[in-house]
Amino acid sequence: MKLKYLYEMYDNGVKQGERTSLEWEELLSIPRQAIRDYAREGRSYKHRYTFKAVREENLEDKTQQEETEITVQDLREFRRSLKIGSKFEYEDSCKVIVVRKYRNIVELVSLKDPKRSVTMTYMELLKQQKNKVKRYIDSRG
Incomplete structure (x- = not known):
């Protein structure tokens, strides 16, 4: 994306x-x-x-996101553990950092270009992280 x-x-x-x-x-x-x-x-x-x-999504990305199971407890734990300054790799391999946390969304800013920002729900960010880990495991095994 x-x-x-x-x-x-x-x-x-x-x-x-x-x-x-x-x-x-x-x-x-x-x-x-x-x-x-x-x-x-x-x-x-x-x-x-x-x-x-x-949003532009590949059909493959959609099926991978649907296969990822996230429980309410996973989401609560992720929200608690997420800190301002946490770094992530966005789906298009762009490195981003958390700059603001709101009740339902997180604002992320690109490290290369601080003028570029995106807002995501906690669920979207957690799904993205789980999919990244799953792809890494699949590529190794």
Whole structure:
């Protein structure tokens, strides 16, 4: 996956296109973080505009994610153990660091380009880590 997310924008349910949050910010004068929040939470802006995050995934990646079992206890333990400054390797082999923890999401920033950031749920980040470990084990065995 890429760190650059596209967001679909709907005007009263009619799709208007796909753009990055920065492009929507410039076109609609909506803060980028608000666009991410609206997409994540399923809310509408001014009871008119709705956003949906679009990610490019391979079919192989989807099946691997579905096969990974995560219990509620695993998720709680992961949330407790995750610290600001924790480093991860993002799925496109980009190294990222945790800069903020929120109630339901984590903000990650690229180490190579600090201007590039992405927000993920704790579940998405944990699934990604489990899949990485599984791929490593499969490649060794």
